[in-house]
Amino acid sequence: MLRLRRLSIDTNRENVAFLARNCPVYRPAEFQALNKIEIQQNGRRILAVLNIVDEPGMIAPDELGLAEQAFRQLGLPEGERVEIAPASPPQSLESVRRKIGGAQLTQAEITAIIQDIAASRYSKTEIAAFLIASARFLSADEVLNLTRAMADVGNRLSWADPVVVDKHCIGGIPGNRTSMIVVPIVAAHGLMMPKTSSRAITSAAGTADSMEVLARVDLGIAEMRNVVEKARGCLVWGGHVNLSPADDILISVERPLAIDTQEQLVASILSKKLAAGSTHLLVDIPVGPTAKVRSLAEAIRLRKLFEFVGDRVGLQVEIEFTDGRQPVGRGIGPVLEARDAMAVLANAHGAPQDLKEKSLLLAGRIIDFDPALRGGGGHARAREILESGQALAAMERIIDGQGRNPVRQVPGELTAEIPAPSSGWITAIDCFRIGRIARLAGAPMDKGAGIDLLAKLDDKVERGQPLYRIHACFQSDFRFACDLAADSSGYGIDDREPPRYGAGGAP
Known part of the structure; x- marks a missing residue:
């Protein structure tokens, strides 16, 4: 058996395991890298994608490393002895193959797929296959069945009030x-x-x-x-x-x-x-x-x-x-x-x-x-x-x-104002680009990073007048955001006054 070792690696909701190539207990050649294995002990079992490790300092020959997601899901203490075996693919994958071929899936098929995904029995490649096949066509009934299946996996809350x-x-x-x-x-x-x-x-x-x-x-x-x-x-x-x-x-x-x-x-x-x-x-x-x-x-x-x-x-x-x-x-x-x-x-x-x-x-x-x-x-x-x-x-x-946050959060101290390149009226603001600039500045990881808008649609601006102010907490993020804003501010400016819009966005 292998000793369990917890590895501080964020694998973003995918179970990942690590086995040394010189493992004396199992021959890594039997377990192809990136294939799934089953890890089990004392009635607990999970599936995980296997990575083979050649770096001697990372995993000892008699250890099985689990990234954070897999370690939490298995729920065993570090050092516990575990067994591994090649994993059988989930039966619901056959339904995914049917969907790839254009079939309409039943409620039972969709429920089985969602239950296996929630239990981390699918690799990200297999999830991607399901998503791409679904993106081609999902009927209204399949959307309904998918909604029910996803709602039924995990916790379900109920309240005494008749209107929630x-x-x-x-x-x-x-x-x-x-x-x-x-x-x-x-x-x-x-x-x-x-x-x-x-x-x-x-x-x-x-x-x-x-x-x-x-x-x-x-x-x-x-x-x-x-x-x-x-x-x-x-x-x-x-x-x-x-x-x-x-x-x-x-x-x-x-x-x-x-x-x-x-x-x-x-x-x-x-x-x-x-x-x-x-x-x-x-x-x-x-x-x-x-x-x-x-x-x-x-x-x-x-x-x-x-x-x-x-x-x-x-x-x-x-x-x-x-x-x-x-x-x-x-x-x-x-x-x-x-x-x-x-x-x-x-x-x-x-x-x-x-x-x-x-x-x-x-x-x-x-x-x-x-x-x-x-x-x-x-x-x-x-x-x-x-x-x-x-x-x-x-x-x-x-x-x-x-629970009130005891730490007072403030906007990032690294700031730059992005000027209007010409005079006129603001006729367009690219929401996607503005959001991307704010993310490059460090948001949401850095709470104080982002953008303060100083001008909105239909405002009249003069050349050089600030359109918005970038806030950042780290110099590298600050530079990335400023460079993208300098390439294009995301604002459209016209020297002709635009038509006025009502609250619903209609002229």
């Missing part, structure tokens, strides 16, 4: 930190809103990253439930409460491959909301030339798919199309976005009005779910709660309940 509300933005818009305003407004009204949020994957900040500036977000289920029962809402990291864990694994493979179909998006979002125990959901779909959804026709198709699946899983889903032509608020990055959200909640002078008004729009739609409220009264009620200070008080209760 939630919101989700499909993403793609920097600075769109409405949840940190909507949740306390809705909680102050009295509806239960247990908000589980994601960390950033390709953006400069997720809601969990920004909320972490103010409070703990890595709460367990019991802690989360305690906060919600006392404060009527929370803003926690969903990855820590193990809701729809297969979705997190799928996302870790989707992002590098740039796979982002509407079908997989709907299954991802709705499975998480079902697992969180939501009964009513508002989905924010920003529409804009550099947003995730770029046309009204595409937005309508996505809305219909959300409604189809929502109806069949018992989740009341409402959709709001919003203006996705530019970032929302001024700050992009955890500290800067948290600053904007708290400024809106405090009714501070100079708080970003677009963030305030969008948050009130969404909060009003959610409050309208309240059966005790007269129809159409949600928006006025949301504004009353915000402007009276009740929302700020609710946010303080949530922060205290989750």
